[in-house]
Amino acid sequence: MQRFILKNKNSIALIGGILIAIGFLSKWTIDNRLVLTWSLITASILGVAPIAIQAYQALRVKVVSIDVLVTVAVTGAFIIRNYEESAIVTFLFLFGAYLEQRTLNKTRSAIKELTEMAPESALKQMEDGEFTEVDVDEVDAGDILLVKTGAKVPVDGTVINGEGSVNEASITGESIPVAKEKGSKVFAGTILDNGTIQIVAERVGEDTTFGRIIELVEEAQDSKSEAERFIDRFSKYYTPAVLVLSFVVWLFSRNVELAVTILVLGCPGALVIGVPVSHVAGIGNGARNGVLLKGSEVISDFSRLDTMVFDKTGTLTAGNPSVAEKEYYGDDIDKALVYLASVERESDHPLAKAVLEDIGEMPFLPVENTEVVKGEGIVASVGGHRVAVGNAALMERERVTLDEKMKSDIDRFEKKGNSLVLTAVDGELKVLMGVRDQIRPGVEADLLKLKKLGVRNLVMLSGDNQGTVDAVSRELGLTEARGNMLPQDKSAYIRRLIEEEGQIVAFVGDGVNDSPSLALANIGIAMGGGTDVAIETSDVVLMNSDFSRLPHALGLTKATARNMKQNIFIAVGVVLLLLASLLFSEWMNMSIGMLVHEGSILAVILNGMRLLRYRLR
Amino acid sequence: MKGVINMKSATIQLETLTCPSCMQKIEGALKALDGVDKDTVKVSFNSSKAKLDFDAAKVSIEKIEDAIKRLGYEVIKSRVK
Numbered sequence: 001m002q003r004f005i006l007k008n009k010n011s012i013a014l015i016g017g018i019l020i021a022i023g024f025l026s027k028w029t030i031d032n033r034l035v036l037t038w039s040l041i042t043a044s045i046l047g048v049a050p051i052a053i054q055a056y057q058a059l060r061v062k063v064v065s066i067d068v069l070v071t072v073a074v075t076g077a078f079i080i081r082n083y084e085e086s087a088i089v090t091f092l093f094l095f096g097a098y099l100e101q102r103t104l105n106k107t108r109s110a111i112k113e114l115t116e117m118a119p120e121s122a123l124k125q126m127e128d129g130e131f132t133e134v135d136v137d138e139v140d141a142g143d144i145l146l147v148k149t150g151a152k153v154p155v156d157g158t159v160i161n162g163e164g165s166v167n168e169a170s171i172t173g174e175s176i177p178v179a180k181e182k183g184s185k186v187f188a189g190t191i192l193d194n195g196t197i198q199i200v201a202e203r204v205g206e207d208t209t210f211g212r213i214i215e216l217v218e219e220a221q222d223s224k225s226e227a228e229r230f231i232d233r234f235s236k237y238y239t240p241a242v243l244v245l246s247f248v249v250w251l252f253s254r255n256v257e258l259a260v261t262i263l264v265l266g267c268p269g270a271l272v273i274g275v276p277v278s279h280v281a282g283i284g285n286g287a288r289n290g291v292l293l294k295g296s297e298v299i300s301d302f303s304r305l306d307t308m309v310f311d312k313t314g315t316l317t318a319g320n321p322s323v324a325e326k327e328y329y330g331d332d333i334d335k336a337l338v339y340l341a342s343v344e345r346e347s348d349h350p351l352a353k354a355v356l357e358d359i360g361e362m363p364f365l366p367v368e369n370t371e372v373v374k375g376e377g378i379v380a381s382v383g384g385h386r387v388a389v390g391n392a393a394l395m396e397r398e399r400v401t402l403d404e405k406m407k408s409d410i411d412r413f414e415k416k417g418n419s420l421v422l423t424a425v426d427g428e429l430k431v432l433m434g435v436r437d438q439i440r441p442g443v444e445a446d447l448l449k450l451k452k453l454g455v456r457n458l459v460m461l462s463g464d465n466q467g468t469v470d471a472v473s474r475e476l477g478l479t480e481a482r483g484n485m486l487p488q489d490k491s492a493y494i495r496r497l498i499e500e501e502g503q504i505v506a507f508v509g510d511g512v513n514d515s516p517s518l519a520l521a522n523i524g525i526a527m528g529g530g531t532d533v534a535i536e537t538s539d540v541v542l543m544n545s546d547f548s549r550l551p552h553a554l555g556l557t558k559a560t561a562r563n564m565k566q567n568i569f570i571a572v573g574v575v576l577l578l579l580a581s582l583l584f585s586e587w588m589n590m591s592i593g594m595l596v597h598e599g600s601i602l603a604v605i606l607n608g609m610r611l612l613r614y615r616l617r
Numbered sequence: 618m619k620g621v622i623n624m625k626s627a628t629i630q631l632e633t634l635t636c637p638s639c640m641q642k643i644e645g646a647l648k649a650l651d652g653v654d655k656d657t658v659k660v661s662f663n664s665s666k667a668k669l670d671f672d673a674a675k676v677s678i679e680k681i682e683d684a685i686k687r688l689g690y691e692v693i694k695s696r697v698k
Contacts, residue, residue: 002687003687006689007689053689057642057646057689060645061641061642061644061645061646061649062645063638063641063645065638065641065642067638097635100635101633101635104633104635108663111663111664115664137696218663218664218666221661222662222663276663
């Protein structure tokens with residue numbers, strides 16, 4: 001019976017509403033008081049049933065819930081024969097609860113979309129070699145699974161057979177097909193767009209990257225900030241206090257009407273729900289946009305950020321050197337490039353790789369008499385020519401004469417932080433290349449956005465030499481840049497900012513060798529494409545290592561923090577307003593109180609929902 | 618304490634929770650069950666999940682689910698490890 005009533009709460013609200021409408025219609029049209037009274041009585045009794053059951057259940061576990069307040073209030077109104085109030089209040093309360101559930105589901109929808117991407121079944125190879133569909137819980141590490149076109153990859157594993165392309169949006173937030181073949185890693189929750197693959201399971205269930213992301217997001221949305229814990233403690237004593245207050249008022253004034261109105265006005269609805277709602281919508285927006293925010297403390301810290309510290313390599317720069325600038329001198333450049341490529345092809349120097357990538361496909365010539373000059377470069381003969389490839393010191397050794405333009409080019413390249421690769425053919429300089437770790441495309445614009453969002457200092461720390469670091473810093477317009485920093489120097493620097501200067505500091509790194517700094521900073525931001533260390537030690541994860549998500553992340557936390565404050569303001573403001581109007585005006589009664597109360601709950605939920613659509617302009 | 622102790626942990630997916638006091642109710646009901654480790658009971662509001670450790674020798678997952686259902690909340694799915 002209890003369960004039946006609770007299940008049909010929404011229908012009861014509907015019937016209550018209809019009864020109230022019939023009652024008032026009959027009063028206005030045919031002036032029938034009897035119908036009005038009886039329909040209101042029926043609506044009251046029907047409506048209070050589910051509320052009273054919930055109140056009873058709450059009291060059994062020693063919780064004075066809102067249901068308790070409302071039940072007492074409605075009973076009070078009923079006893080003094082104010083059926084109009086008792087019917088309308090129960091209806092509003094039930095109808096409000098229905099709207100709350102609908103809208104709350106919306107605010108949680110972003111995270112729900114994520115969890116619904118979790119794989120549920122898998123095609124597992126049984127002992128007889130055939131593949132049978134099983135629940136994903138029955139898959140263990142080491143099992144061999146078949147994934148067909150259009151299906152979800154059920155676990156983290158390695159492809160052992162077949163090929164195809166996979167949409168990894170659930171892990172990276174980027175809906176771009178990624179080619180997979182034998183030996184490739186695949187991740188649970190990603191979708192095989194075409195092809196058929198067999199994989200061997202390595203990590204299953206909650207241990208998969210996807211499982212951990214879900215767990216993190218779920219923990220994050222339910223993690224509580226200091227403010228929320230305060231509100232929780234507060235509401236625990238608040239509702240019993242309202243009950244006592246109303247009783248005391250009744251005792252002294254013997255005014256039941258006033259006492260029950262206090263009960264309704266005292267309901268703490270918007271206050272307890274306002275902050276979690278902004279929070280869950282903010283985290284949901286992030287999850288949808290490739291930004292994992294781990295909890296509400298992170299949101300509050302991040303939104304008040306003073307300084308953002310970046311690791312250079314792999315964060316601001318691409319992480320692998322490439323040819324950034326080049327100059328050609330004289331004729332026969334094509335031939336010179338062929339010689340250069342032929343020589344570099346035999347070298348395993350990191351610069352050689354960058355040079356070859358830049359030249360592209362070339363016919364190679366046989367290389368003879370190769371002589372490696374340590375710290376300077378290579379000299380060899382190619383097609384009867386003496387070819388020297390190396391730095392300025394090698395050119396001097398080879399007695400290559402440099403004219404004014406060449407000298408100024410070299411100077412300019414060096415100032416920009418390039419490593420130089422010079423190529424001389426038969427003692428004449430032909431090609432000058434500047435190789436460096438280039439800045440990721442778009443980083444400059446993103447840093448500008450961060451500045452606009454109010455980050456005061458943008459600092460870069462790097463293990464590279466100061467010259468290279470200065471060059472990058474100038475190009476990006478950073479406030480400070482320090483080179484020759486070991487991982488412990490970086491964390492010491494961050495510690496100094498936090499402890500001595502009292503700043504709120506975020507550190508952005510790739511999570512591989514920066515874990516101390518990630519952990520130490522107020523907000524550790526990992527650019528890890530779902531790597532374990534990055535996910536574990538950081539407070540914010542930018543999925544798919546996408547730097548351009550950073551301004552969105554900062555803007556979002558600021559918007560979320562603002563939204564929470566608005567909600568607290570609405571909630572507290574409404575309670576104060578109601579109490580004031582109860583004391584100083586005539587028009588306040590139970591029904592209006594309940595209407596305003598439910599209205600304020602919906603207002604904070606709708607306000608929170610705006611965060612789902614937040615976009616950085 | 619007598620007999621064998623067989624600790625298991627359960628994750629129970631509930632219907633969407635709408636009021637923060639629902640959490641307190643469910644937590645209270647779960648803690649009141651004999652065999653449930655009180656310190657591990659955690660009901661989360663936004664993900665609408667209950668997590669707890671329990672002694673399978675004393676209480677079954679069905680009994681735990683039933684305690685929640687008696688409060689009028691639907692149990693959608695539960696997992697025991």
